Amino acid sequence: AEFDQFIKSLREEKRLDRIGYLVMVRVKPSKANETKIISLAGKYFYACPEGYLTHVNYTRLDKMQKAKIKVKIINKKRLDDLKEAWYMVWINDDTQDKILREKFEPLFTHGHTRVIRIQPEDEEFLTANLFRYSILEEALLPLKVLDEKVIAPRVELDPKIQELILKINKTDMTSTVQTLENFRSRQVRETGNARATNWLAGEFAKIGSLTVATPTFNYNSGPLSNVVATQKGTKDPNTVIVVCGHFDSTTSYGSKDAPGADDNGTGAAGVLHVASVAGRLPLPFTVMYCCMNAEEVGLVGSKAIAKKMAATEGLKIKAVLNMDMIADRDDNQVAVIGNSKSNWLIDVFKDVAKLYTGIESKPLYDSDIWYSDHSSFWNIGASAILTIEGYPEMSAHYHKPTDLVANLDPALMERIARSNLATLLTLDSEKNK
Template sequence: MTVVRFDLGNTPGNDDVPRAAAPDALQTLTAAAADAGAAWTQLGDTLLVTGVPAQLERTGAGRPPMDRVEVPAARLHLVIQNGRQFQQEHTEVPVLVDKGRYLVVDLDPAEAGRLIEPSERHLPCFGVRPLPADTVVFEQRPPVPVPTLAVAGPRVAAVSRDAFAADLRTLAGFRTRHSTSTEFRTALDWADGVLSALGFGTRVQTVALPGGSTQNLIAERPGRGGDGRAVLVTAHLDSINVRDGAEAPAPGADDNGSGAAGVLAIARALQDHPGARDLRLILFGGEEQGLYGSRHYVADLPQEARDRIHSVLNMDMIASRNSPSPTVLLEGAAVSQLVLEELAAAAQAHTGLTVQTSLLPFNSDHVPFIDSGMPAVLTIEGADGANDRIHTAGDTLEHLDLDLALEIQRMNVAYLVQALGQA
């Protein structure tokens, strides 16, 4: 089987920041591939087409590919999330396409099967699955300047860099926030105090873990009318050091001090916003052990409460700039397509972010909501898979880009103002 790679970019860029695909070129090539019986997979500005030579000749229609390689189709796999860790652990595996969070690799199916199964000791920091055919892994949307939406503008401007930086320093100042540690509970109690002081009602939910327990912190401000639905903003509070174990230092500045501090920043920006819908903020424990906190929270919701959830906005790593242009990935599923589109529109209206979108949800706290049919979207720094400091003692403050984190928070606040509605 032959794999050819086409460059669809229509603006300058590089592989670290995939460019927007030219729509005409993409439509022409994917339609030609379908007509020829070949399979295609889009990753930003790159289109992979797999087939026999005759099929590929019909697909190309005179457009020269960037390169071609002979690989049996069964060996083509997609690595999702921490691509750098995969490369460090499997240096012998050829990488055919490197897009930061996503890698396309040449991997023996038997070995892939072993990697696909979750580890008993810890869910892997990356996922491996057969390369999906006729699928968009992610799209790229360049920043488009449009007038700021007047209704959201003041709330967007209320996102405080100083307060966010102070909260982030506090969270990263703990030696670890491992889910079962006393430091985690101290961090959770501190966050509880911050949210209570802002006027949110709070409660703590106990979550069972193998060999122990952890906690979720849930804070809520009721809406002032409307349809009785709730908008959720979530992040995991825990950190981990995968290489050195539960007792080792794990400051978790980016993963996920940035997301947890982002929840507090949103609470401050919206504390007196007269939203019609309920605003519910959740800091989960046990994410690093396998999404235990969010899975427990969702499983504990009766169906009536699930039906009341309007949308879920999850933040997991929002402060490391892994590419030349500030980029955010919005990851959801078909059930969350509308939320994803509204977040992308908010980014274009209020920020200079390049937006990537994906409907292949993986391994963060938005997934349990999606699995239960609720619209949830992960907002995460672009090319997060290129960040090889996470889950180590090296995930510290000096590596963070607060400007990127603020842009992502501004996008999220702009979306939330719309989602909460006016009382």
């Protein structure tokens, strides 16, 4: 009744935009529909056989209904009500599902994903019970210029790339991860987080050819910074490829000690070492090397970057390559994860990785695996993939004080980083204009 009253008053004031609807847009996920949903809804958070999960304000909902698109309203709330928010939660197993359901009734359930409506204070319950979660950001914007006509490059051996990738080696990468581990800890609330930010910025600056920035964003515990090193494209600077990996760490199990060597010292090292090779070359498209902060507390840093990119006029994102946990054990396999719009990119990575490093890719065309920074770019309509060790089997040291360099397999890290470098150079090429 209170809500109806609110709507009535808004209608009188012609301010219906202040109501938010959590909706399932009932169209079959496909590349074409993905583009359509993003232009209509501005973003989407999740795709499944039933359709696209997103939230929209009244104006957009009205537009979709007038366009005769089937929309199921799951929940609604006042957008000015900051006491409650929709959270997307990822459950590992049935036990976690039970723990969640004992406290909250999910509004949406599919695969490992649940959506609940909670108060920010309830985040403590989520972290204490080892849930991974992301707040459904209301203000994400779609890319104004979607890179709709994706022409996947032909993958063929380039002797120059073959030579260049050898410059990435496990010894140097391991030493980078060791330095990151030594900041114990890089959690958002610990002092090591800011020290790691500054150190990474300094390392990117040493490459010499990159413009390095540490743009800040707000998080509960105060302002935090991402590290962004930009290499301007020589031919088409408005087309951007993002290479990213988060550098913050976390731990559960009641300890404050989060060395975060594998998660995600390895991915951050991957970004830095890819930059140290590719960053010195003249490349036609712009590359943004991003070490993201606050990934572990809801993908906050990458959302800030994605939002800013989406709001930049004329910018096109060609591809996003995200590395998160790349050194657990070398069983000659890397998991490559993408949504339907990123299928082409998975295929390119798979062929490139095999060709240059011999590693086999385990492709997962699945938007249920949103829990890392790549999904912040899915949300704005970009093609983005995650490369990760042995998914779904997690490292035994995941989020534990034993996530140390001593427990890594540097050979896998080297091969995945080299594969990402080779993929970047295949995409950022004159042949791929």
